[in-house]
Amino acid sequence: MVTREDVENIALLSKLFIDENDLDKLTEDMQNIINFADTINKASDESEEFDNINNLENVFRNDVVKESLPVSEILSNAPEQADDHFLVRKRG
Amino acid sequence: MKYEMVAGFETHVELSTNTKIFCSCTTAFGAEPNTHCCPVCIGLPGTLPKLNEKVVEYAIMAGLATNCEIAEIAKMDRKNYCYPDLPKAYQISQYDKPLCEHGYIELSNGRKIRITRIHIEEDAGKLIHNHGDTYVDYNRGGVPLIEIVSEPDIRSPEEAREYVEKLQQIMRYIGVSDCRMQEGSMRCDVNISVREAGSEKLGTRTEIKNMNSITFITKAMQYEFERQVDLIEAGEKVVQETLRYDDATNTTSPMRGKEDAHDYRYFREPDLVTIKVEREQVEKIKACLPELPNKKLDRYINEYEISEKDSALLVKYRNIAEYFDKAAQGLKTPKSAANFILTQIFRRLETEADKEAFDIKTLPEQLNKMCKLIESGKLKNSLAKSALEKMLDSGENIEKFVSEEDMAGLDDAALTKLCQDAINNSANAVADYKSGKEKALMSILGFVMKNSKGRADANAVKEKLKELIG
Ligand SMILES: [Zn+2]
Numbered sequence: 359m360v361t362r363e364d365v366e367n368i369a370l371l372s373k374l375f376i377d378e379n380d381l382d383k384l385t386e387d388m389q390n391i392i393n394f395a396d397t398i399n400k401a402s403d404e405s406e407e408f409d410n411i412n413n414l415e416n417v418f419r420n421d422v423v424k425e426s427l428p429v430s431e432i433l434s435n436a437p438e439q440a441d442d443h444f445l446v447r448k449r450g
Numbered sequence: 451m452k453y454e455m456v457a458g459f460e461t462h463v464e465l466s467t468n469t470k471i472f473c474s475c476t477t478a479f480g481a482e483p484n485t486h487c488c489p490v491c492i493g494l495p496g497t498l499p500k501l502n503e504k505v506v507e508y509a510i511m512a513g514l515a516t517n518c519e520i521a522e523i524a525k526m527d528r529k530n531y532c533y534p535d536l537p538k539a540y541q542i543s544q545y546d547k548p549l550c551e552h553g554y555i556e557l558s559n560g561r562k563i564r565i566t567r568i569h570i571e572e573d574a575g576k577l578i579h580n581h582g583d584t585y586v587d588y589n590r591g592g593v594p595l596i597e598i599v600s601e602p603d604i605r606s607p608e609e610a611r612e613y614v615e616k617l618q619q620i621m622r623y624i625g626v627s628d629c630r631m632q633e634g635s636m637r638c639d640v641n642i643s644v645r646e647a648g649s650e651k652l653g654t655r656t657e658i659k660n661m662n663s664i665t666f667i668t669k670a671m672q673y674e675f676e677r678q679v680d681l682i683e684a685g686e687k688v689v690q691e692t693l694r695y696d697d698a699t700n701t702t703s704p705m706r707g708k709e710d711a712h713d714y715r716y717f718r719e720p721d722l723v724t725i726k727v728e729r730e731q732v733e734k735i736k737a738c739l740p741e742l743p744n745k746k747l748d749r750y751i752n753e754y755e756i757s758e759k760d761s762a763l764l765v766k767y768r769n770i771a772e773y774f775d776k777a778a779q780g781l782k783t784p785k786s787a788a789n790f791i792l793t794q795i796f797r798r799l800e801t802e803a804d805k806e807a808f809d810i811k812t813l814p815e816q817l818n819k820m821c822k823l824i825e826s827g828k829l830k831n832s833l834a835k836s837a838l839e840k841m842l843d844s845g846e847n848i849e850k851f852v853s854e855e856d857m858a859g860l861d862d863a864a865l866t867k868l869c870q871d872a873i874n875n876s877a878n879a880v881a882d883y884k885s886g887k888e889k890a891l892m893s894i895l896g897f898v899m900k901n902s903k904g905r906a907d908a909n910a911v912k913e914k915l916k917e918l919i920g
Contacts, residue, residue, distance in 0.1 A: 414724070416725060416726055418500070418501055419501060419503065420503060421469050423476045426475045426476070427488050442484055443483050444588070445585060446584040
């Protein structure tokens with residue numbers, strides 16, 4: 359069973375900010391997702407077809423350099439940064 | 451009791467492609483932090499990786515060069531672990547369907563070190579730790595790696611050294627990596643255990659992570675071997691754990707953190723499609739591989755009759771070997787070209803890096819021409835030596851320093867004149883010789899040789915001198 363606390367906890371770990379009013383609905387949704395995964399578990403996974411689910415193979419890229427993004431854009435989503443680095447603070 | 455070392459290697463080799471494995475950012479080394487990054491390689495949501503064709507090709511080359519079988523079907527998997535050097539919290543690697551398997555490297559003592567597998571994967575970012583905080587640079591994140599995994603077939607630090615050097619040499623020959631351990635483009639993890647010599651059973655192993663110097667590897671292995679033997683002798687148990695080697699103290703110590711967490715929960719990477727390797731493609735790549743160092747070494751020793759030591763020097767770097775192969779083309783004694791390279795040319799190359807680059811002004815075709823002139827008897831060895839020096843200095847062709855006239859040698863009249871001049875100028879030596887001191891002739895001979903500027907033939911001079919002195 360997925361509980362409200364589970365959803366709150368997952369939201370926290372995923373850095374998502376959830377409105378208190380949405381919690382019940384999200385808990386129900388999450389339970390449905392888990393149930394769906396259970397259905398998948400019942401399927402056999404021995405089929406070779408799992409190796410090639412899209413029926414696609416050999417999608418490659420040429421080894422040609424394209425310009426990277428400016429460091430300011432690369433760091434623009436970083437919670438913290440210093441000296442053009444992503445900064446991970448000491449825990450605790 | 452006598453103990454035996456049992457060691458296996460996991461070697462990470464950075465491939466020298468232009469771009470990263472799943473995006474078009476450059477792999478160039480040494481840039482400002484986070485300037486070689488894009489949404490793919492910093493793992494932003496909604497981005498899709500696309501595999502660099504060259505990475506597959508290079509991995510197949512590495513596999514073929516180490517006697518591996520190349521898979522017909524390979525796929526990519528996610529290896530999950532949470533650490534700041536991985537922006538996605540997983541590394542895209544290969545789990546159960548690697549590109550290459552079942553190869554080996556042969557050591558000079560004849561032992562084969564089996565290669566379990568070679569797979570492709572992405573490198574992680576670089577972390578700089580500072581007062582407990584961590585600074586992350588993702589320039590290296592997504593740079594393509596191959597991981598070469600060996601069976602526990604290595605029995606001594608010396609074998610380990612040769613194994614790593616051989617790998618390095620092969621990867622450089624086929625041009626898939628520069629394998630610069632100092633820059634981190636080649637890194638080794640060693641797993642090591644001890645057992646009673648002759649026993650088949652494997653002992654508990656420890657793993658020493660992330661070493662980037664061959665000297666450290668051999669020292670760490672020796673230390674770890676002795677540490678484990680001491681434990682066993684004292685009746686204690688070796689604990690299976692991950693270690694780091696500290697070169698300052700020459701000791702190993704347990705590592706904590708991500709390296710010790712072994713639940714990687716591998717699963718198939720759903721964003722990348724299956725890799726299917728056509729047999730024709732493998733054959734094509736095989737046909738393009740250069741002659742490998744082992745083959746060359748055999749050829750030099752057995753066909754060219756060059757000593758093992760000299761052959762190893764010629765084979766060490768691909769540039770030298772290729773230069774020599776061109777210089778030796780069609781020679782009756784390829785050894786003469788080898789000698790010029792190992793003496794006069796090597797003298798000009800001070801460092802290993804110089805030798806590896808082998809950037810010299812004289813073309814191998816010119817050395818070849820010179821050796822052929824010597825073989826045909828047109829050019830005297832002494833003259834060749836000084837001509838080669840001038841060629842190496844200037845990059846000019848041999849014709850510039852050796853004239854037709856030089857090569858024609860001396861006619862009898864010129865020889866007689868030179869000898870007579872020498873005799874006239876060496877009254878004492880002549881007198882000594884006449885009184886029975888055979889040796890005195892040598893000083894007159896030296897005089898003639900010097901004045902002929904190397905053009906005269908020593909035997910002819912000797913005969914002429916005897917004739918003239920009477
Ligand atoms: Zn990128």
